[in-house]
Amino acid sequence: MTNNSSxxxxxxxxxxxxxxxxxxxxxGAALGWQTTGTIGGMATVFFVCTVLAVLEISLSFDNAIVNANKLKEMTPAWQHRFLTWGIVIAVFGMRIVFPLAIVAIAANIGPWEALVLAAREPAEYARIMNDAHLPIAAFGGTFLMMVGLNYFFNHEKDVHWIAGLEKLMARSATIKGIEIAFVLALVLIFSSFLGEEEASTFVHCAIYGLLTFLAVEVIGGLLDASQQTMSAAAKGGLGAFIYLEVLDASFSFDGVIGAFALTQNLFVIAIGLGIGAMYVRSMTIMLVEKGTLAEYRYLEHGAFYAILILSVIMYVQTMFHIPEVITGLGGAALIGISLWSSIRYNKKEQAAESAQAHKELHA
Structure with missing residues (x-):
């Protein structure tokens, strides 16, 4: 990172x-004019792109904080790779290629046919995407839940925001595999509310989400263990890069699916969510370079609580719809409260230091 970040x-x-x-x-405005040929149509597409960008940003505050948390452990070379190639994968891969891949697999057609379907029959494309929501929610929700629990179930964690709960989780981390058992129990509970076929799909996809998380952890662990034989540029980088890409994929599932509630045009969705993804990148860089996570001690806690809530919401959405605005505002509110708590803590610390300095001065 640059030295003049301050x-x-x-x-x-x-x-x-x-x-x-x-x-x-x-x-977006040009696309609106081309597809409708009217000023009203152009203004509508312009507005939808704006709303989608705001939706993506509101859903991704926690994503940026978690990215920054992982990036600070990476070498400058891998930080740069994630913030350049990683964002290309995030914008084009997850917002365009991924939805096309889902439709291609679900409809048993080729990628080009899926693209033609998105352009010529957006309603059918949207229907296939919505039908694929249950397996996506099961996979992404499980992955995100493991990310959140892995942060709190850590016996080395000594900074606690909600002290009673977090101390209990930190102590429980000595029980091997407790977070995996918790997630599997939750998967079985939610699957019991679904029909037989839906429950089977939910459990299978949730297990794939769990295995993906464990596979990424294993890859990261193997790379860390072999650091002595790796070049300096690669140390601690590839595993974290893969982790962040899968994490971004899990975050983007809900945004991509939710975007179809506003428009069925894949290209409008890609523009709106792509704009939002660039703000996530900018927030991530700012958090890393300014050391914001170290300055506000509970900010990470708020982000990981938001991730846990998002994962549960994704599970609940397999049964009924929850508006994305509630998801976004809920996560943003948690992060805001954690920021406020951090500021209060910093003020108390400064007051205590001033009182101690005053006491020593007059001793």
């Missing part, structure tokens, strides 16, 4: 996000 203004971090927003909204 002199860089907050707005400076969002320069590229602003540029992409400007270009994306112009492209």
């Amino acid at each position: 002199q860089k203004s907050t707005l400076g971090y969002f320069r590229w996000a602003f540029i992409v927003t400007f270009l994306g909204l112009i492209l």
